[in-house]
Amino acid sequence: MSTPESRTDAGAVYRRYLSAVMLHGHASAKACDLGATDLYALNLLELEGPMTPGVLGARAGLTTGPTTRMIDRLEEAGYVRRVPSPDDRRKVIVEPIGKPVRLDEVMTPAREEIGKILRGYSPEQLDVLFDYFTRAAEAYRQAVDDLRATS
Amino acid sequence: MSTPESRTDAGAVYRRYLSAVMLHGHASAKACDLGATDLYALNLLELEGPMTPGVLGARAGLTTGPTTRMIDRLEEAGYVRRVPSPDDRRKVIVEPIGKPVRLDEVMTPAREEIGKILRGYSPEQLDVLFDYFTRAAEAYRQAVDDLRATS
DNA sequence: TCTAATCTCTTCTTTAAGGAAGAGAAATCT
DNA sequence: AGATTTCTCTTCCTTAAAGAAGAGATTAGA
Numbered sequence A, B: 001m002s003t004p005e006s007r008t009d010a011g012a013v014y015r016r017y018l019s020a021v022m023l024h025g026h027a028s029a030k031a032c033d034l035g036a037t038d039l040y041a042l043n044l045l046e047l048e049g050p051m052t053p054g055v056l057g058a059r060a061g062l063t064t065g066p067t068t069r070m071i072d073r074l075e076e077a078g079y080v081r082r083v084p085s086p087d088d089r090r091k092v093i094v095e096p097i098g099k100p101v102r103l104d105e106v107m108t109p110a111r112e113e114i115g116k117i118l119r120g121y122s123p124e125q126l127d128v129l130f131d132y133f134t135r136a137a138e139a140y141r142q143a144v145d146d147l148r149a150t151s
Numbered sequence C: 001t002c003t004a005a006t007c008t009c010t011t012c013t014t015t016a017a018g019g020a021a022g023a024g025a026a027a028t029c030t
Numbered sequence D: 001a002g003a004t005t006t007c008t009c010t011t012c013c014t015t016a017a018a019g020a021a022g023a024g025a026t027t028a029g030a
Helices: A010-031 A036-048 A053-060 A064-076 A102-119 A123-150 B010-031 B036-048 B053-060 B064-076 B102-119 B123-150
Strands: A080-084 A092-096 B080-084 B092-096
Touching: A010 A036, A010 A102, A010 B010, A010 B036, A010 B123, A036 A053, A036 A064, A036 A092, A036 B010, A053 A064, A053 A092, A064 A080, A102 B123, A123 B010, A123 B102, A123 B123, B010 B036, B010 B102, B036 B053, B036 B064, B036 B092, B053 B064, B053 B092, B064 B080
Parallel strands: none
Antiparallel strands: A080 A092, B080 B092
């Protein structure tokens, strides 16, 4: 925590933490035969809620053809469902399905471990952690928007 | 934070946070034309340090052919470097290069935002956060190993 | 020493995902 | 009402990444 070269340097700790999170996400997805784009879309839906194929495809950086097929894959695998839009019959709404699927199953062990870790903290400490989770999520969400705007 | 259906439910907050992290990682990689597997390998190297192509490929779930080409791509893009193994002249060691490349550049805005957030906490609160980062990284690392063992 | 095993890399083939163009249905606008 | 725009989806083509098989170099073992 002192010298820049130190193995416990704060920046390094944080980078390693992020790498671990990414790695676990990827590994879980791979274990479920979920491609990178599919996972990306799934995360988008989790984070921003149901949206139309058009929006989802645009966010994922896809043209309409691949978007349709990506949603097909997610739907067949049971992650999402297409529902007709109530106000515009051309539109479709893609919404994540709450019911447990393969991905949740695969992620369960890690979630339990994290749960164990979190239960080791006092309520005050948990407040700090969840405050951070909330703020960081918003920061990352914003950063993704900025990235989209740039490119 | 009270009812299970609540929008601020702890589990939901955490899932949304993870989604945001994954999403940002993916978006950053995409902005640098880094494929999913390449990003995966890069995270592996960041987390576990230098390793041989054989190990890296196995960890990434690739056969030897694609492994070589993946390392070629990472090397050309300046993320890693191949160095000969000192004790076995058949082997090569792939190590991440510390110098800033496109990916770091793209991730800078988010890092600064996160830095700002972190600077808002007291030293005691930061201890809690970094304690969590360290433990969680280890938990995720372990979970990835378990996933590999299972499949 | 000489054979077998190990490690990386090359080449060829296959597959999965994405782009382009356009069709069909429904909404919007004049 | 008729024309135009907006959505989603389909089809065909292209491309990027992965598998398979094997070569070349080096180490380990009989």
